[in-house]
Amino acid sequence: CSSFSDSSEQYPSLAFIQDGLYSCGLCPYVTKCKGHMNTHLCKHTGERPLKCHLCLAAFVQTCNLKKHIRTHTVERPFSSVHCSASFSRRDHLADHILTHTGERSFTCWHCNRSFSRKGTLICYASCHLKEP
Numbered sequence: 001c002s003s004f005s006d007s008s009e010q011y012p013s014l015a016f017i018q019d020g021l022y023s024c025g026l027c028p029y030v031t032k033c034k035g036h037m038n039t040h041l042c043k044h045t046g047e048r049p050l051k052c053h054l055c056l057a058a059f060v061q062t063c064n065l066k067k068h069i070r071t072h073t074v075e076r077p078f079s080s081v082h083c084s085a086s087f088s089r090r091d092h093l094a095d096h097i098l099t100h101t102g103e104r105s106f107t108c109w110h111c112n113r114s115f116s117r118k119g120t121l122i123c124y125a126s127c128h129l130k131e132p
Contacts, residue, residue, distance in 0.1 A: 024044070039060055050062060052072075082097065082100040104116050106118050106121040109125070
């Protein structure tokens with residue numbers, strides 16, 4: 001992902017270059033890439049320079065804005081090889097494929113029931129906490 005923001009120039013006191021490395025002035029983060037530093041600095045400044053033209057959402061990275069914009073459109077570039085389903089995001093396709101493969105990598109530590117998604121396991125496991 002890339003960032004349109006150039007936070008290292010906008011906020012020169014937040015980053016500095018030493019021995020060819022960009023160092024954050026607020027935490028131990030160090031990188032060789034100026035773009036990575038710009039993205040990192042947005043965590044400290046709260047800056048989200050990339051705005052969705054269809055709603056109020058804002059992002060630091062171009063790739064996240066592109067993913068978000070697909071939620072407003074019918075664009076679904078990620079298609080299942082098992083059926084006719086298609087998705088706007090690659091991670092949603094990956095979740096869907098698990099319904100075809102039957103893979104269940106997440107197991108409840110209390111009763112050994114297994115799930116294909118970590119989030120489903122976490123929700124399910126909370127029911128054990130409610131048991132008398």
